[in-house]
């Protein structure tokens with residue numbers, strides 16, 4: 664199963680290489696419940712951070728974690744990312760008891776509340 668998901672990821676990366684356009688993009692890795700996206704961006708691409716501060720985001724396109732279904736950490740390790748198991752929203756490690764959906768809903772709410780400060784007054788979330 665893990666082997667299949669690695670193949671899917673590699674396929675996605677190849678497809679993205681073909682589809683990506685010449686737009687500004689920057690990838691930040693972190694806990695979306697608390698991450699500050701402007702400060703680290705201003706250290707790397709000040710021009711882009713200034714645009715973000717001025718115009719804000721029109722929306723979010725996300726593939727959020729599933730509740731208690733997948734252990735993403737083996738995939739992260741495979742791609743050389745540092746493991747941050749304890750920060751996982753909807754973690755499989757937290758079990759599938761009654762508390763899991765509640766903790767997941769709280770985590771997703773915290774994520775959306777953190778994102779909101781970077782969004783325009785009218786925005787879309789996919």
Ligand SMILES: C[S@@+](CC[C@H](N)C(=O)[O-])C[C@H]1O[C@@H](n2cnc3c(N)ncnc32)[C@H](O)[C@@H]1O
Nearest residue numbers: 693694695696726727728729735750751752753
């Ligand atoms: C459904 S996967 C989507 C992965 C990737 N975007 C894709 O399309 O293949 C959800 C991802 O969210 C990550 N994740 C879970 N909790 C998170 C959090 N609090 N902050 C940032 N990422 C988190 C998981 O580790 C996993 O990599």
